Amino acid sequence: MEPAQKERTPFADIDGLTAQMSEIVLDALTEMGRHSEIRRVRRVAFDKLRPAAGQCLLDAGSGAGDVARLLATEIGPRGEVIALDHSASVTAAAVRRHDGSNVRYVTGDICRMDLPGDCVDGVWCERVLQHVDDADRAIAELIRVTRPGGRICLVDTDWASLAFDGMPAGLGEVVMAHARGHLTPRRFDMGRTLRRRLVAAGLSGVSATPVTCFFADPESAAVVLPMVNPRVPEETWGTPPGVRDEWLACVEAAGASGTFLAVLTIWVVAGTVTTG
Template sequence: MSGVNLGPKGGANGGPKGNVAEFTTVDRAPDSAWFIEFMDMANAIPEYGRIRRTLAAQLGQLGGKSIVDVGCGTGDDARELAKMVGSSGYVVGTDLSSAMVDEARRRGTEPWLTFQTADANQLPYPDNIFHGARAKLVLMHCADITAAAAELVRVVRPGGRLAVFDYDFDTATIDHPDVEATREIVRVTSDGHPNNWSGRQLVRRFSELGMFEISINPHTVVMPYKFFRRTVEGRLAMAMADGKLSLSPSELDSWWQTLAEADRIGRFFCSITGFAMGATVSQW
C-alpha cells in the first residue's frame, strides 16, 4: 500500500500529517517518511505477522515459484516471500509510488527479488506469467477496483493462486463512553476510503472473475492507541474541514482526550477486521 494527501493541519503546527484513506498519492506528498513510518508501525503489530503468514499459505507451496506482490510498499513482505521461493524462484514487488520502490530497494534485494513502479490497474506483464499474485491492503484504495482485481487474475497462470487481504472499515470498534460521537466517527472514517467494504466483497468479486477453490480467513487487528490515532486523525481533520463531521474542534479534541486517558491507564481498546482470501485461477 502507498500514498497519502496531507490533512488540513499537516505537519508544522502539530496537526495530523497524513490521511491513510488516500493511500495512492505518496509521490505528491512533501515528505514520504510519514507513510514509511506508518507502514513500519503497522507491520510491527502482531496480527500483521499472522496476516502475512495466512497470505503466504494461501499461495500454496512456494519453493521455486514466481510471485508478484502488488502494492509492496517498503518491500518487507516481498522479502519474506523471496526467502520462501528461494533462488530457484523469483519475486517482483510493485508499487504505484516511486518513493516506496526506492525505499524497498534501499532495504535490500536478492538476485531473485526485484522492485518496480507499476499501477495495479495496468500491470506491465504478459498474461499468465506468474505462479501467484499477492495484494495486501491494495484493492481497497483503487479507484477502479474491478480493473485492479482483473489484473491480478490476468497475470497469473491457469491453476495459479491469488492471495488478497483487505479491511472492512465498517467493522471498526472503539471503546468510548460517547456512543453517538463514536458511531459518527466510525462512519466518517469508513466512508472516507474509496472501497470501504472491499474485505466483505472479495469472495463475490473474484468468483465473478472465474476464480475457484476460494477460501476466506478473517483477521481482527487490535490497534494500539498511537497507531489508531495516526490511522484516523488525518481523515477526521479532513472530514471536519469538508463539513462531513458534525463535531466541533473542541468536541473532537475532548473525544481524543478521553481515549488518551484510557490509554494512559491501560484501558484503551480499538480493533478492525479484515479478510484474507485465497483462490485458484481457472484452467479455462
C-alpha cells in the same frame, strides 16, 4: 498504492504528498508491518498463497517491500518476486532496503500492469484494493498475469467492522462519520467483498478467512488505526473544530484507565486461477 483512487487518503497518493508527510506515511507502513496483529494476518495469508520453491510471484502494491522479501525466502534462489507499487518514492525506499534477495522492484499501475500474461505463479495483494476505483478491473489484471493453476491471495480491510469500547459512543460516531475518505478510504467494506469478487471472476476453491485484529491499548491501536493516532496531522481528519482533540482526550483517558478496546476485521481471500 494505486492510482484512480476513490478518495485521496495519505496512503493513496504518496508521491503527491509533501516530503514531511511522505516520510510519515512511509514510517507508518513500516511500523504497521511490524505490528503483531498485522503479522498474524500475514501468517494466515502465507498459508493461503502457498509459496513454493522456484516460483515467480507478484506482490501487487508492495509498499516498502517487506512482504516481497519474506516471499523471496520461501521461493528460494531459483524463484523471483516482482514487487510492484504505483508510488515511485515508495519503490525507491524499497530499493534502499533491499537485502540482496531475488526481488525485482518496479513501478506500475495494478489496473494496467506492464507484464505479460501468464507470467507469474501466484499473486499477493495486501490492503490495496480498498484504494482503487475499480477493484474488479484490478482483479482481472491479477488473473491475467497468473498462470493457470496459480494462486491469488487478496488481503483487505473491512473498515465497517471497526468498533471501539471505553469512549463515548456518540463522539465515536461523529469521528467515524468524518473519517471516511479522510482517515480511511471511502470504500469501507472492501474486505468482505473479496470472496464474491473472486467467485465472480471464475477462480476455483475460493476460501475466505476473517481475521479480527484486537487492540487493548491506544498505543498499539495507533499503529494501524489513524483515528486514534495523535501524530496524524489535524488537517487530514476532516472533523468539525474541537472534535479531534476531544476524541483523542477520551482515547487517552480510556488507555490510562485500562478500559480502551478496538477491533477491526481484515479478510484473507484466496483462490486458484482456472485453466479455461
